[in-house]
Amino acid sequence: MTDALVSAAGVVVRFGDRVVLEDVDCAVAPGEIVTLIGPNGAGKTTLVRVLLGLLRPQEGRVVRARGLRIGYAPQRLHVEPTLPLTVEGFLALGTRTDRETYRQALAEVGVPGLLDSPVQRISGGELQRVVLARALLRRPGLLVLDEPAQGVDVGGQRELYRLIARLREQRGCAVVIVSHDLHLVMAATDHVLCLNGHVCCRGEPEAVSAHPEYRRLFGPVDREIAVYAHDHDHRHDVDGHRVSHDHDGHSA
């Protein structure tokens, strides 16, 4: 894919003897939402670090479009209690602009009025929105969100997905979302990449309305969350290594 914002081909990452990523291909086109799912330790964050250019893979090629601005919201952001930093100070570390612009950015992500709060005093969910605001202030072509729905209940998750979908609509930026939820993904997702060291499967999420089970649980209409049906042609042994043939004759 030559017009991709960022693409990775044949990426291999090893930490010591452990193979964390094995021959992974991945590409993000402009304006596209890609959801990266997989169990804990599947290498999701490692792949994100490779895509961001923070980690050089031992093998493979990573290409980022020229002049691409990336807005990044890392998984867990902890600010030392010894560092007196307000939300405004935190935003200013990414982009220096006036208070009104900061206010608008905070309002856009749904946490207005936090500008003068110390970052250690706001809740985890609020901090996550503040980090998102810092990413948006850079006017990114690509937004990379590592587990944005972590520790958020279904209602909050729904609201977060609505926000991300709206941001994509309004700004036209591509989005990469990492999630450890294997079955429920953001409905606006264009592509799902299921990772477990290697690419297990990839596809598109099904509309929730097709799943009566989900409808019964969460109500009749849900535009934010969709079900992803995995299509695995292989299994894993106890170490998570890929086993090509399915001896039991059923697919996961």
Place this chain on the structure above:
Amino acid sequence: MIGLDEPFVWRALAAGVGVALVAAPLGCFVVWRRMAYFGDTLSHAALLGVALGVVLDMRPMFGVLLAALVTGALLVGLQRFGEFAIDTVLGILAHATLALGVVVLSFVESVRVDLFAYLFGDVLAVANADLLWIGVGGLVVLAVLIAIWRPLLAVTVHTDLAQVEGVPVTAVRLAFVLLLAIVVAVAMRIVGILLITSLLVIPPATARRLARTPVQMAVLASALAAVAVALGLAASLAWDTPAGPSMVVASAALFSGVLAVARVRT
């Protein structure tokens, strides 16, 4: 009590305040980045630098600067050393270099070296040439620190995020270690190798409760450090106690005082 008309008293005050003003803002980053032990290692390596300076017949300060720079550069990229965690490596380096410094100095019998002065400082013996070096070193450190303030703070808050946003992380880290090395070299005369970390850590810790922004904390820490130096020097002259350690005691007393007041208020 020795009168204020003695020039050496004013030289000591100028040297102490000069170093304190510069060490405190840098020390804020040492506190925020949890690098107190790193600072300790740099300053302990300084004694090896002193020995180097004596052997090579150059100003001890340059030997110290060299030793601190080499140690710092070695440590910058080093997160783990084999199976040992970084604090173990720092512990080994800090004390090995300190001990090696003492051993090497013991061989150089031709020069009488006042070990106590290097370990605990000798601010009352500061000469005009020392003042010049403190002034030059201090201004360089302050200028560079102001220049790299924002990227260094970004790296301190979140290294990956800073790198994605375009901060040259390695260069900024190296610059910070360079500044620490310079401060160690000029601060040795004031409080001595063993107490340098206190100049870096105590004033920022005292200022934390009173500050709302990083800049406020740095400025407050500088002011508190200068006050501690003056108080310590006065106490030293009044009761004939060693000047460097007296300044550190004054600094610790200020810290306890601020902490106690903050406790009572809340």
